Amino acid sequence: AQSVSQHNHHVILSEAASLELGCNYSYGGTVNLFWYVQYPGQHLQLLLKYFSGDPLVKGIKGFEAEFIKSKFSFNLRKPSVQWSDTAEYFCAVTPTSGTYKYIFGTGTRLKVLA
Amino acid sequence: GAVVSQHPSRVICKSGTSVKIECRSLDFQATTMFWYRQFPKQSLMLMATSNEGSKATYEQGVEKDKFLINHASLTLSTLTVTSAHPEDSSFYICSALDSTSGNTIYFGEGSWLTVV
Numbered sequence: 001a002q003s004v005s006q007h008n009h010h011v012i013l014s015e016a017a018s019l020e021l022g023c024n025y026s027y028g029g030t031v032n033l034f035w036y037v038q039y040p041g042q043h044l045q046l047l048l049k050y051f052s053g054d055p056l057v058k059g060i061k062g063f064e065a066e067f068i069k070s071k072f073s074f075n076l077r078k079p080s081v082q083w084s085d086t087a088e089y090f091c092a093v094t095p096t097s098g099t100y101k102y103i104f105g106t107g108t109r110l111k112v113l114a
Numbered sequence: 115g116a117v118v119s120q121h122p123s124r125v126i127c128k129s130g131t132s133v134k135i136e137c138r139s140l141d142f143q144a145t146t147m148f149w150y151r152q153f154p155k156q157s158l159m160l161m162a163t164s165n166e167g168s169k170a171t172y173e174q175g176v177e178k179d180k181f182l183i184n185h186a187s188l189t190l191s192t193l194t195v196t197s198a199h200p201e202d203s204s205f206y207i208c209s210a211l212d213s214t215s216g217n218t219i220y221f222g223e224g225s226w227l228t229v230v
Contacts, residue, residue: 045221
């Protein structure tokens, strides 16, 4: 069965600390990979996406993610977090076959202390 | 960027009544929209794929007679929760596929439904 796992459910960091959020997926074919962010009281916003090519993708607000095919992983990173990064982060995959049916992870709540 | 709007953002209804949630793509046409449900501290669960001009495709375990989806135009999909019960209380989110911008999915703000 298709699934996405985010192992960190809650993360608390101080400002300027480095961030890495784990995402692993299970799917029998090729996938497109996404990270979304949901700030308090706002809708989901796309941070970055991987379709093909360079497995290291850069997104908005200084975030990046690396696709490691052999590990079925797509971890999100940011070298120095800010208080404004406090939000919930969702990893998602969708098959490349074009159904656009997203499978989401359970999300990681990040709290950055000022 | 493209905007998807949901209305209402919050609704409280009595048990046994029906409630309709609208999802609109504001600056693009969306032949395909998706409806999700999110329980507290859980992930988004895809309920159904809404296709303009045809019947929605429901995910396994989702009651199509309870969650009626109508995608009557290229900018509007509606989800009607019929004969609502307290267990239907949840956060419902829609998304719309913009095929003109690399098939990007945009999400609505979500709608909180509370059934009392």
